[in-house]
Amino acid sequence: MLIVKIVGIAFITLFIMLLLKQSKNELNTLLTLTACTLILLIMVEPLKEIINFLREIADKANIDTVYMGIVLKILAIAYIASFSSALCKDANADSLAAQIELSGKIMILVLAIPILMAVLNSILQIM
Incomplete structure (x- = not known):
């Protein structure tokens, strides 16, 4: 295992x-x-399996691959920022860890804008 x-x-x-x-x-x-x-x-190989599974589900559900790509990028940023922040905290560089966490959150918000716009457009079309 x-x-x-x-x-x-x-x-x-x-x-x-x-x-x-x-x-x-x-x-x-x-x-x-x-x-x-x-x-x-x-962990690279199990991550590849997860990404392939999500792509298959997106294809079956007719979800635009652009949105799935954004979600995968957001997950990658979250994991990388968390990993890097933990390493900085272990090295007693707490201020650097905080900057990594803040930068990751900002990047996630920037990437989420197209998804938020799509949701808002869907809501406006319903009304």
Whole structure:
């Protein structure tokens, strides 16, 4: 199972970090970044499956692919911002983490504008 690999990587990284905590604190950030990147790379294939599934559903439901693309971009921004923010918080860079979170939220709002316009146009056509 994939989750066992991910948890294994996380626990091995945690164990090494605990061993190095007393002597090499600056290596902990590098270890965390390496482990998180490795876990993210492991998750690429399941993410591809989810994207393909959503595309199939969109095709069957006759949903415009533009809107599905926007939704997928919004999800990607949310996950990347959350991931990056957590890494910054782990490195005690809370202000940088807050800026990443704010930037992600602004980008999501910008991408959501076409969807909001489509919803508003649909409501106006009904009235």
